[in-house]
Amino acid sequence: MSTEREMSKPAQDSPEVLKPGKTNTPDVDIFVNDDEILLVADLPGVGKEDLSINLENNTLTIEAAFSAGFSGTCQRREFDAADYRRVFTLPKGIDVEKTAAEFSNGVLSLHLPKSSAVKPFQIKVESN
Amino acid sequence: MIRRLNDIDRIFGTMDFFKNQMNRFLEDFESGRGNLSQGGVWPPTNFYDDGDHILVYSELPGVSEDEINIKLHNNLLTIKGERRENTPQGYAILRQERNVAPFSRSFTLPVEIDPEKTSASLKNGILTVKLVKIQAAKPKKIVVQAA
Numbered sequence: 596m597s598t599e600r601e602m603s604k605p606a607q608d609s610p611e612v613l614k615p616g617k618t619n620t621p622d623v624d625i626f627v628n629d630d631e632i633l634l635v636a637d638l639p640g641v642g643k644e645d646l647s648i649n650l651e652n653n654t655l656t657i658e659a660a661f662s663a664g665f666s667g668t669c670q671r672r673e674f675d676a677a678d679y680r681r682v683f684t685l686p687k688g689i690d691v692e693k694t695a696a697e698f699s700n701g702v703l704s705l706h707l708p709k710s711s712a713v714k715p716f717q718i719k720v721e722s723n
Numbered sequence: 724m725i726r727r728l729n730d731i732d733r734i735f736g737t738m739d740f741f742k743n744q745m746n747r748f749l750e751d752f753e754s755g756r757g758n759l760s761q762g763g764v765w766p767p768t769n770f771y772d773d774g775d776h777i778l779v780y781s782e783l784p785g786v787s788e789d790e791i792n793i794k795l796h797n798n799l800l801t802i803k804g805e806r807r808e809n810t811p812q813g814y815a816i817l818r819q820e821r822n823v824a825p826f827s828r829s830f831t832l833p834v835e836i837d838p839e840k841t842s843a844s845l846k847n848g849i850l851t852v853k854l855v856k857i858q859a860a861k862p863k864k865i866v867v868q869a870a
Contacts, residue, residue, distance in 0.1 A: 667773030701848020
């Protein structure tokens with residue numbers, strides 16, 4: 596039986612994290628049109644200054660610290676004051692320079708414009 | 724004899740297998756996968772008690788003040804509303820995880836509340852409802868006197 600061995604063994608197979616504790620995965624909506632990809636994420640309890648959006652090698656990382664505080668003793672808990680983290684892999688052809696983000700009421704809207712090379716191009720048929 | 728030992732080994736092997744399955748199930752359970760907020764109850768709400776008040780915190784990202792309706796009737800607190808910002812115009816939906824349905828939740832409060840002193844605020848997508856307990860429901864300090 597293997598219980599003792601497992602209990603005494605430190606958790607080595609899980610990757611190391613810099614900050615301990617549970618993180619929440621925010622709910623997101625992703626929309627697309629001809630010009631851009633629009634990502635909308637719910638990040639309740641986060642202030643604008645606690646938000647970090649990182650774009651590197653087609654990997655988009657959204658991290659946010661939960662900053663709202665609760666006072667008193669907890670009677671019933673349905674959500675944790677945990678930080679948020681979610682990672683996305685972006686398709687090719689995103690114009691990283693023109694990325695824009697808005698944040699209000701705990702909702703992040705991230706505009707990821709497509710570069711002109713991948714935008715759809717209409718070919719007109721001319722009649723003779 | 725050797726065959727019998729093999730049998731015993733196999734039995735223990737099977738038991739180990741079931742135990743591992745059970746452990747994995749319990750780990751999933753404890754790590755909170757499938758928590759309340761994913762079970763369709765929206766908005767997730769926390770209750771805190773600081774002695775004189777009951778504080779209700781609801782996660783309502785993207786909901787503005789005028790879209791929330793809070794009602795207190797006897798000891799029943801109802802938080803109702805609708806998130807109006809939905810699919811932006813001219814976009815196709817690739818993924819939709821955020822709640823779009825109108826919401827309503829009711830809670831029976833454990834103590835009597837003074838409805839006149841109730842206040843609510845909304846900050847960064849978290850609604851805070853501050854309910855003031857009536858005098859009789861507040862905790863009282865009992866002083867021990869030396870005899």
